[in-house]
Amino acid sequence: MPGLVHVVDDDASFRTAIERRLKLAGYDVKTYASAQDFLNAALDDEQPGCILLDVRIPGLSGPELQSRLIAAGSTLPIIFLTGHADTPTTVQAIKAGAEDFLTKPVSSELLLDAIARALARQDAARSHRGKLEAFRAHLATLTQRERQVFDLIVRGRINKQIAYELGTTERTVKAHRHQVMEKMQVHSLAELVSIAERLGMLDPNGR
Amino acid sequence: MPGLVHVVDDDASFRTAIERRLKLAGYDVKTYASAQDFLNAALDDEQPGCILLDVRIPGLSGPELQSRLIAAGSTLPIIFLTGHADTPTTVQAIKAGAEDFLTKPVSSELLLDAIARALARQDAARSHRGKLEAFRAHLATLTQRERQVFDLIVRGRINKQIAYELGTTERTVKAHRHQVMEKMQVHSLAELVSIAERLGMLDPNGR
DNA sequence: GGTGTCACTGCCCCAAAGGACAATATGAAG
DNA sequence: CTTCATATTGTCCTTTGGGGCAGTGACACC
Structure with a gap:
C-alpha cells in the first residue's frame, strides 16, 4: 500500500537516513525538523499516510504533537520512534492510539511492518468514516x-x-x-x- | 468502587506487601504465585475485580496469561507490574487491552489510580455487555x-x-x-x- | 393414542403509512 | 413587489402492518 510518510525528527542525519530507507521501500516521504514545522505544513488529512515521530524534539514534544492532532480531529496514524523509551510515555502514547512505539536504532523490518499496519488501519478508518460522512451530509x-x-x-x-x-x-x-x-x-x-x-x-x- | 484484586506474582514478600497496601485501600485481595494457580482458581468473570500481573513469572508469563484470558473471553482488566519493562512487551500489552503497565517499585498513588480506572472500565463494559446479553437471550x-x-x-x-x-x-x-x-x-x-x-x-x- | 410445539393459512377488520392533487401562509432574498 | 424555501393542511385512495378467530398438518415425546 503506497502512502506518504511524515518524518518528524530534529536529527538531520537521521531524517536523511530514514528518508532513504523509506523511499527505497516505495513510500513518499516528507521530513520536518520540529513538530511546529509539521503543523505549519497544513496537510491533507485524507491522503493515505502516517507520521514517524520522535518523542524528544525541541519545542513541542512528540506526545504533545499527538495530543494536538487528536484534538484537531486528525486521523493520521502515528508511529513513535525514540532513542530511549520510558514506560509511562510508551503506555500513554499507545493508549492515545499510536500505532506503535519503536526504539532507535530500528530494524527496517519492524519499521516497515509498523508503517504497513498504520496505513492499513488508516485506510480502514477512512473508508468507514467516508460512509458516515455521506449520511451526515444527507442529514445536513x-x-x-x-x-x-x-x-x-x-x-x-x-x-x-x-x-x-x-x-x-x-x-x-x-x-x-x-x-x-x-x-x-x-x-x-x-x-x-x-x-x-x-x-x-x-x-x-x-x- | 469496591472490588477484588487478583495479585499474580512469584515473589512471596511482594505479594504480602501489596496485599496489605490494597486491603488498607479497601479492596479484597487474592494472591497467586503463578499464572497457572490463577487459572486453576476458576473465577467469576462477572464479579467486579481486576488482575495485578507480574510480567516475568515462572511458567506461563504475564503476557501469555493475558492472551489466554482474552482467548477465553475474560473481561477482567489487567494491570501489569514489572521490575524491568521492555518497550515491545509494554506496547503489546497495552495494545492487547491492558489497563496499565507499571514498574516496580510502584507508588501507591499510581497503583490505586490504575486499579480505580480498571474497575471503572470493567463496570462500564459489564453493564454494556449486560444489555446486549439481554437482547441475545431474547433472540435465542x-x-x-x-x-x-x-x-x-x-x-x-x-x-x-x-x-x-x-x-x-x-x-x-x-x-x-x-x-x-x-x-x-x-x-x-x-x-x-x-x-x-x-x-x-x-x-x-x-x- | 394423547399432548405440545411449530409452521402454515384463510377471512375479515382496523390502524398506520404513503402518496396524488391542491392550496394557504410566512419570512427571507433580490 | 416577486420569487423561493419552508411549513402547513385538507380530501381521497391504496398499500402495509397488526391482529382476532379458527383450523390444518407435521413431528417429537411420554
Whole structure:
C-alpha cells in the first residue's frame, strides 16, 4: 500500500537516513525538523499516510504533537520512534492510539511492518468514516422541522404521536416524513433507523 | 468502587506487601504465585475485580496469561507490574487491552489510580455487555423461522417480500412477525432495528 | 393414542403509512 | 413587489402492518 510518510525528527542525519530507507521501500516521504514545522505544513488529512515521530524534539514534544492532532480531529496514524523509551510515555502514547512505539536504532523490518499496519488501519478508518460522512451530509440537508421529525421517527414514534409532540397534524408529519426519506435516500424505516444508530443518535435509551 | 484484586506474582514478600497496601485501600485481595494457580482458581468473570500481573513469572508469563484470558473471553482488566519493562512487551500489552503497565517499585498513588480506572472500565463494559446479553437471550428464544423473519424485517423487507423469499404467505409472515415483536419485547420496528444494529447484525451492507 | 410445539393459512377488520392533487401562509432574498 | 424555501393542511385512495378467530398438518415425546 503506497502512502506518504511524515518524518518528524530534529536529527538531520537521521531524517536523511530514514528518508532513504523509506523511499527505497516505495513510500513518499516528507521530513520536518520540529513538530511546529509539521503543523505549519497544513496537510491533507485524507491522503493515505502516517507520521514517524520522535518523542524528544525541541519545542513541542512528540506526545504533545499527538495530543494536538487528536484534538484537531486528525486521523493520521502515528508511529513513535525514540532513542530511549520510558514506560509511562510508551503506555500513554499507545493508549492515545499510536500505532506503535519503536526504539532507535530500528530494524527496517519492524519499521516497515509498523508503517504497513498504520496505513492499513488508516485506510480502514477512512473508508468507514467516508460512509458516515455521506449520511451526515444527507442529514445536513434536512430543515429544522424535518430533523425533528427524523429524530422522532427513528425512536419508533408513529405519525400521530409525532404530530402531537410537534403540535401539528398527522398530514403535515407525513409530508415531512416523505421529505426525510427522500433526502436521506432510503426506502424503508429500517434503513433510516440503521443509519441513525450508526451515527450514534440512538445510544441514550430514548423510548 | 469496591472490588477484588487478583495479585499474580512469584515473589512471596511482594505479594504480602501489596496485599496489605490494597486491603488498607479497601479492596479484597487474592494472591497467586503463578499464572497457572490463577487459572486453576476458576473465577467469576462477572464479579467486579481486576488482575495485578507480574510480567516475568515462572511458567506461563504475564503476557501469555493475558492472551489466554482474552482467548477465553475474560473481561477482567489487567494491570501489569514489572521490575524491568521492555518497550515491545509494554506496547503489546497495552495494545492487547491492558489497563496499565507499571514498574516496580510502584507508588501507591499510581497503583490505586490504575486499579480505580480498571474497575471503572470493567463496570462500564459489564453493564454494556449486560444489555446486549439481554437482547441475545431474547433472540435465542426465537424459532428458526422466526429468526429468518427477524433478519428480513430488520433489513427493511415488507411482509410481501418476506413471504415470497421464504416461500410462504403474507398471513404467515405476519404471525411470525408478531411472535418476533413479542419475544424481543419491543413495540416498534425502530426498536427492533436498533437492537439488530447494536448486535452487529446489519454491518455488512445487506439491502 | 394423547399432548405440545411449530409452521402454515384463510377471512375479515382496523390502524398506520404513503402518496396524488391542491392550496394557504410566512419570512427571507433580490 | 416577486420569487423561493419552508411549513402547513385538507380530501381521497391504496398499500402495509397488526391482529382476532379458527383450523390444518407435521413431528417429537411420554
